[in-house]
Amino acid sequence: MTAVSGSHRIVERIVLGCLGVLFAAMAATAYGYGLKDRLGPGSGFFPFWLGVIGTVLTVSLLVLSLRGGSIGEGGEAAWPNRAGAVRAVTLFAGLVAAALVFEPLGFRLTAFAFTALLLVALGVRRPVVIALFALISGFGLFHVFYYWLKVPLPFGALGF
Amino acid sequence: MDSLPHLLSGFAAAMSPANLAYAFAGCLFGTLIGVLPGVGPAAGTAILIPLTFKLDPTGAIIMLAAIYYGAMYGGTITSVLINVPGEAASVITCIDGHQMAKQGRGGTALGIAAIGSFIGGMAATIALVLVAPPLAKFALSFGPPEFFALMLLGLCLVSGLAGRSLSAALMMTMLGLLVSMIGIDPVRGAPRFAFGIADLYDGLGIVPVVMGLYGIAEILITAERPVQEIIRTKFSGLLPSRDEWRRSWGAIARGTGIGFFLGLIPGIGSIVPTFMAYIAEKRISKTPERFGKGAIEGVAAPETANNAYANAAMVPFLTLGIPSSPTIAVLMGAFIINGLTPGPFLFQERPDLVWTVIASFFIGNLLLLILNLPLVGLWAKILHVPFKYLAVGILLLCIMGAYSLQQSAFDVWVMIGCGVVGYLLRKLDLPLAPLVLGLILGPALEKSMRTSLEMSAGDFSIFATRPLCLGLLIAAGVVVVGAAFKLAPRQLRDSEAQV
Amino acid sequence: MIKLFVRSVATTIAVLALAGGTAFAQSFPTRPVELMVAYPAGGSTDIGARIVASIAEKILGQPMVVVNKGGAGGQVGWTDMARRKPDGYFIGYINLPATNTVVLDPERKANFDVDDFVPIINQVLDPGVIWVRADSPYKTLGDLIDAAKKSPGTIRAATTGILSDDHLAILMVEEAVPGATFRIVHLVGGAAQFKEIMGGNVDVAFDNVGSIVPRVRSGEVRAIVVLDHERSKFLPDVPTTKELGYPTVISSSTRGIAGPKGIPAAVVKQLADVLQKAMQDPDHLQKMDTAGLAVRIMTGDEYARYYKETHDKAKKYTEWAKKMEQK
Numbered sequence: 007m008t009a010v011s012g013s014h015r016i017v018e019r020i021v022l023g024c025l026g027v028l029f030a031a032m033a034a035t036a037y038g039y040g041l042k043d044r045l046g047p048g049s050g051f052f053p054f055w056l057g058v059i060g061t062v063l064t065v066s067l068l069v070l071s072l073r074g075g076s077i078g079e080g081g082e083a084a085w086p087n088r089a090g091a092v093r094a095v096t097l098f099a100g101l102v103a104a105a106l107v108f109e110p111l112g113f114r115l116t117a118f119a120f121t122a123l124l125l126v127a128l129g130v131r132r133p134v135v136i137a138l139f140a141l142i143s144g145f146g147l148f149h150v151f152y153y154w155l156k157v158p159l160p161f162g163a164l165g166f
Numbered sequence: 167m168d169s170l171p172h173l174l175s176g177f178a179a180a181m182s183p184a185n186l187a188y189a190f191a192g193c194l195f196g197t198l199i200g201v202l203p204g205v206g207p208a209a210g211t212a213i214l215i216p217l218t219f220k221l222d223p224t225g226a227i228i229m230l231a232a233i234y235y236g237a238m239y240g241g242t243i244t245s246v247l248i249n250v251p252g253e254a255a256s257v258i259t260c261i262d263g264h265q266m267a268k269q270g271r272g273g274t275a276l277g278i279a280a281i282g283s284f285i286g287g288m289a290a291t292i293a294l295v296l297v298a299p300p301l302a303k304f305a306l307s308f309g310p311p312e313f314f315a316l317m318l319l320g321l322c323l324v325s326g327l328a329g330r331s332l333s334a335a336l337m338m339t340m341l342g343l344l345v346s347m348i349g350i351d352p353v354r355g356a357p358r359f360a361f362g363i364a365d366l367y368d369g370l371g372i373v374p375v376v377m378g379l380y381g382i383a384e385i386l387i388t389a390e391r392p393v394q395e396i397i398r399t400k401f402s403g404l405l406p407s408r409d410e411w412r413r414s415w416g417a418i419a420r421g422t423g424i425g426f427f428l429g430l431i432p433g434i435g436s437i438v439p440t441f442m443a444y445i446a447e448k449r450i451s452k453t454p455e456r457f458g459k460g461a462i463e464g465v466a467a468p469e470t471a472n473n474a475y476a477n478a479a480m481v482p483f484l485t486l487g488i489p490s491s492p493t494i495a496v497l498m499g500a501f502i503i504n505g506l507t508p509g510p511f512l513f514q515e516r517p518d519l520v521w522t523v524i525a526s527f528f529i530g531n532l533l534l535l536i537l538n539l540p541l542v543g544l545w546a547k548i549l550h551v552p553f554k555y556l557a558v559g560i561l562l563l564c565i566m567g568a569y570s571l572q573q574s575a576f577d578v579w580v581m582i583g584c585g586v587v588g589y590l591l592r593k594l595d596l597p598l599a600p601l602v603l604g605l606i607l608g609p610a611l612e613k614s615m616r617t618s619l620e621m622s623a624g625d626f627s628i629f630a631t632r633p634l635c636l637g638l639l640i641a642a643g644v645v646v647v648g649a650a651f652k653l654a655p656r657q658l659r660d661s662e663a664q665v
Numbered sequence: 666m667i668k669l670f671v672r673s674v675a676t677t678i679a680v681l682a683l684a685g686g687t688a689f690a691q692s693f694p695t696r697p698v699e700l701m702v703a704y705p706a707g708g709s710t711d712i713g714a715r716i717v718a719s720i721a722e723k724i725l726g727q728p729m730v731v732v733n734k735g736g737a738g739g740q741v742g743w744t745d746m747a748r749r750k751p752d753g754y755f756i757g758y759i760n761l762p763a764t765n766t767v768v769l770d771p772e773r774k775a776n777f778d779v780d781d782f783v784p785i786i787n788q789v790l791d792p793g794v795i796w797v798r799a800d801s802p803y804k805t806l807g808d809l810i811d812a813a814k815k816s817p818g819t820i821r822a823a824t825t826g827i828l829s830d831d832h833l834a835i836l837m838v839e840e841a842v843p844g845a846t847f848r849i850v851h852l853v854g855g856a857a858q859f860k861e862i863m864g865g866n867v868d869v870a871f872d873n874v875g876s877i878v879p880r881v882r883s884g885e886v887r888a889i890v891v892l893d894h895e896r897s898k899f900l901p902d903v904p905t906t907k908e909l910g911y912p913t914v915i916s917s918s919t920r921g922i923a924g925p926k927g928i929p930a931a932v933v934k935q936l937a938d939v940l941q942k943a944m945q946d947p948d949h950l951q952k953m954d955t956a957g958l959a960v961r962i963m964t965g966d967e968y969a970r971y972y973k974e975t976h977d978k979a980k981k982y983t984e985w986a987k988k989m990e991q992k
Contacts, residue, residue: 368736507879
């Protein structure tokens, strides 16, 4: 089977570790909700035991990983090269930015900016194409969703 | 079979130009609704309720029902082509469907999905006509304890979704179950794991979660690759190869059975039949390792089950007036606004209406096939659009879709967060499907157990004294024991292979 | 890259300028108004909302879009409404006493209070009703109460939600008839309740008239008693708790429209007038009748008073319900 890089193993162990902590924390919180109730399992019963089992499983996988094994086959595990990483991060950053501003700024403006900026960041160079695409996505899609489908989308401070 | 003359006159009415037009419009609109990520059939149906004020009741209902099963197919299109589940039920189709698309076989995947949907829908409607009343009684016998046992059985089948590591699949299932418990609990009506954040009081919505885990993650992963087109191989022919046909027939037959059976039980939800059909198909297959890499049965089975389910869900709805899902609840609202109450007496009071609607199910399924099959090639061409434009467009649609669910930015954040999670999980080869299964089944399991105990005042024997429930629980036990036997040797083999 | 962006923006502005500018806002409303329902589409509240919205928007001059924000028994929707900008473009339904119990139940940790809303107008007052399957042995309220006294805690009574008006109604009955207790089963929504009754998994249902009028008409179910002062016009043959000698067992679910606190009084008045006209429209009344929803319009002081009264009443029974759970 394909060899898995060392950095991959490290990330795997960190993620498993975090999962383990998450399971344990949820189990602990669940304990506070009460395990028993006058009819049987209380609010916290199922989450508690699920958290416990989850912690056990995570720990066993972590041990397996530490001993040199790996859960994965490594197919998609290859970390991206620099260009690829930049692209992925840009898209992600664009998503986050859009999610942050689209309520205050209004949907149309956000969509417009999102489309235009990301296209530019991804390498498109023709202003007319960018403008057209951004207009269609920003204003065109909005029209379809808001007026035809009657899906309310935010208007934002500028009324856009 | 005194239904036959009714059905025939129903056909005559359903084929009137107006009703045909409504059915067609519904299929078209439904498919488009299904394609738009996040905007689900419930929303689409709700949008058109005002329209029903202006149309006659029969026409309105025909159209709304057509939207319902049309949307099922629309969700498939995006699942296959861009790995974004158009609505939650299409999640499983993403697994093999998108793989097929990446291999240039997207058209084939969509084609077999259309054919399977048609067969599943038709078979379910035929069964509806033949045996509706006794079936409806069967649906009623499923009370909370039986429901609990069925969901438990479903959960135990998760081993069918496991890849190489059963422990990883189990862990993901636990995570899914645990996350599904965020929100109001069924015991005291108090929020759990919400930490005062009001948006969490209803838990994480399943739609933003799967849109993120599958759709957003896919975009991020594809963005990394140097070649900026989603498919790399040449666009192959539309029709499945003979080998694929052979394998699909069985899948379609089994999918129909599973989808139909589960559709009779109110409250199951459209995701469960697709998962069950997929798992069953993988279990039965002699070459299960092909699943997850573009096995056509992995598309045929869930898609057929999906439509069989949607049509079968009409049985409890029409015969008893029990809506099985939120979308059907909207449909029922439309009935009520028009002064009609679905149930046995509607069959007697207004047989003309009921049988026209049933006849239009047949017509609608056919229209759906006619509408979608030729377009399959066109849809698949979307993958040829350069990634830059496609990615931006998809992300934007996802944002709108996630927001449109409840007009809440929180859902958008959940989607983005799950995008990151999905990305990481795929990098680490941790399976996503068990996570989704846990997420869906969790609330159903807990609530039905709680309701069962309320019914019995805390007496657990209620699960053992009801024959159907007991039978399902034993089946679940059998599945678990069977899986456990395979577990130990497999783990050993795994760790040996690592060395 | 900035230059490129600026050039793209410039192109867009040019296109927009050609397409024409937008008119300037003068008075309310200049864009669609959102009417929120705190429950999923298809329920009674939703049906009433859609009927009134379709008529009101013609009077208003702008679309009135029904928005479903379901979840947590309505808590999600109300929490959201309480946080919205009070400009009149976002209003929504409050369901009494559900909205009250959410606030009153300390475990629900509500992020809003009753004063966070300004009531605009009430649409529906749906009285509580006790109903059973048509072949049930309980034919009158007397039958039910006797059976409950004979074997306390065994008759399975279904509600449509924890601390719903149905739940409180059961407690009212238990209070009025000492010794009669039920085994309370909480289901989620009317459809689930209907299914379990028809399936025989629960024995009696506490719900509201609007949900079961069509079923009573078709003979599938029998309504035993209506929990109101006067008989329901939809169920004229069904006695009320008052006439049967239980004047304290009065329960109903009221659905009215409110907005986040702080909407200018003039806007509130305008909305109330528009909605009142819509609700008095014969088309509205006829459609609501067909759906079995009893229209009871209340505005201004009357509604505000009703709001407070319901709150006080709900307080008593909510506290009782919570105490029962500790046992």
